[in-house]
Amino acid sequence: MQQAHLGKSIKNDMWITEDIEDISTPDVLPELPGFHVLVRPVSIKEKTKGGILLPNSTKDDMSYLTTIGEVIKIGDLAYNDKDKFPKGPWCQLGDYICYAKHAGQKIQYKNVKMILLYDDQVIMKVQDPKFLDPTFNLTKYSS
Numbered sequence: 001m002q003q004a005h006l007g008k009s010i011k012n013d014m015w016i017t018e019d020i021e022d023i024s025t026p027d028v029l030p031e032l033p034g035f036h037v038l039v040r041p042v043s044i045k046e047k048t049k050g051g052i053l054l055p056n057s058t059k060d061d062m063s064y065l066t067t068i069g070e071v072i073k074i075g076d077l078a079y080n081d082k083d084k085f086p087k088g089p090w091c092q093l094g095d096y097i098c099y100a101k102h103a104g105q106k107i108q109y110k111n112v113k114m115i116l117l118y119d120d121q122v123i124m125k126v127q128d129p130k131f132l133d134p135t136f137n138l139t140k141y142s143s
Contacts, residue, residue: 030109032075037122039069039097039115042129068129069115071095078119090122098123
């Protein structure tokens with residue numbers, strides 16, 4: 001499979017916002033049954049560095065296409081299987097995690113977009129989502 005060239009794509013710190021009002025989470029979250037982890041995808045900036053306002057459709061697409069989010073709730077049975085998770089939970093509340101591009105169930109609850117994952121769909125934990133570049137193009141470095 002050929003990978004598309006993404007050499008000029010923008011990095012996460014160019015489109016992820018830190019505005020408090022954009023990253024607020026509802027006070028009361030839905031109850032999570034079983035092995036689920038509820039994730040809030042990182043919020044998207046309103047405009048580009050050059051001052052161009054992004055349309056809502058673009059921001060929505062970017063928020064669902066991102067593979068980085070904050071853990072906002074963990075189900076009561078998540079990470080309890082000692083055979084599957086011998087070293088304990090892979091993530092905790094407030095952690096920024098990565099997940100596969102098409103993983104989980106995309107939902108909207110109280111006008112907030114969220115992704116419902118199974119506990120084993122967490123790929124890795126990152127310190128800050130701005131440090132991760134999911135558009136890294138390996139073909140640029142191959143010989």
